[in-house]
Amino acid sequence: MHAAEAPAAPGSPLHTAQSRYLRHVTIERGLSHNTIQAYRRDLDAYVDHLAGAGVTSPDAITAADVTAFVHELRDRGEESLATSSTARMLSSVRGFHRFLLEEGLVAADVAADARPPKLASRLPKAISIDQMAALLATTDGDDEKSLRDKALLELLYATGARISEAVDLNVDDIINSAGEGAADVVRLFGKGGKQRLVPLGSFARAALDAYLVRSRPLLSARGASTPALFLGVRGSRLSRQNAWLIIRARAEQAKIGVDVSPHTFRHSFATHLLEGGADVRVVQELLGHSSVATTQIYTLVTADTLRDMYTQAHPRAR
Structure with missing residues (x-):
């Protein structure tokens, strides 16, 4: 001001x-x-x-x-x-x-003709599958923090959840599907309270199981009872800020040479799914986008990757 x-x-x-x-x-x-x-x-x-x-x-x-x-x-x-x-x-x-x-509080909308500055086209930043594997490997360990961090990061990569959606999860939002071999799912609450169910892969499920059995009870004993899934060192719900610090610290430890934020996991989730052949509308549902147009920006990322690989590999590309 x-x-x-x-x-x-x-x-x-x-x-x-x-x-x-x-x-x-x-x-x-x-x-x-x-x-x-x-x-x-x-x-x-x-x-x-x-x-x-x-x-x-x-x-x-x-x-x-x-x-x-x-x-x-x-x-x-x-x-x-x-x-x-x-x-x-x-x-x-x-x-x-x-x-x-x-509401009839004014006679005209004086902001109707105001136009925002034009935004530069920015593609989401994703890291490679190998870089993601290196980052996740930094959480290998049996101490309570490593078990929690692995569960958090594996869940982010497995579901494409926003960091706010992840830290808002309660234990009951991890749902064990009925039937042998059925994939477990997580219930996420997106913008506007919109609910979606996203499958959990075997790596995320194993990490969550280990955390819930071996780490969360120890963290929970340090604070008041809470249904929160992810807990801080004092036993209360993990904050977005602390989750961000965990991700930054693990990325620095992995030494992958790029900046990593919570949204990097979401971008990488979408990009790697599309590169693996997933339909864009399926990815839209998994991400909780209201419009497929929002999701389609990730197809530009994969197209750029394909173009780079083609240029490097084809004898007559250059």
């Missing part, structure tokens, strides 16, 4: 409208807690910007105010937001203004 800006007064019409909108997206759209918090941060910045310009009610906002906010985000010098962050914040603002119009 710049020195010229002043936070909106908690009881102002603008602040009240913001609160109404956040309640609306929470109840009507069933968005996750993390998404709601992102909306809140974006709109706090927007409302504070308007207050700094002397705008305290929704019907006083003009298209010029929206444009000025976008310019302010871009012109912070070293604090300027990335293009993707600016686009996300503008999306939050546009959703807020659509709500204001639908």
Whole structure:
């Protein structure tokens, strides 16, 4: 926040409208807690910007105010937001203004013509199967942390789960399928609370079994009773931040020479499935994407891989 800006007064019409909108997206759209918090941060910045310009009610906002906010985000010098962050914040603002119009709080949607900055096309970053194997091998060990870390990382790679979905799992979300030889599945809760069932491979199942029998009881004894699947060293649910630190530490230990994040596991899961011949619509369901178009970006990754291999291997490719 710049020195010229002043936070909106908690009881102002603008602040009240913001609160109404956040309640609306929470109840009507069933968005996750993390998404709601992102909306809140974006709109706090927007409302504070308007207050700094002397705008305290929704019907006083003009298209010029929206444009000025976008310019302010871009012109912070070293604090300027990335293009993707600016686009996300503008999306939050546009959703807020659509709500204001639908609720009859304003006569026009002054953000309707605001356009986000064009995002550069970025392909998901996946690591190779050998690199993934090396990373997972760093968790070999019989101590409680190694058993937990192996279960977490094997589950991420086996299911393509988002890190928030993984740490939100409870023990009862691991489902033993009926019938001999039937694959075990995990129940994941994605964006908007949407549920999906994803199979667990033999490596993930073995890692989870070892963790649940030999590690989790020891961790659980250190804290209050919790249904959480993955626990920290004090016996409470493992946080997203700690899960991220585990992944970073294991990647550094593996010395695979690339940056690894929780999403690397999700990207690698999708890419390796498609490279193995899986149908894109099956991968869509496993990832929990609402649109197949989102999943199809991974086909570009595999196409690039095939092109590189062709160029290197075919005698007349170059």
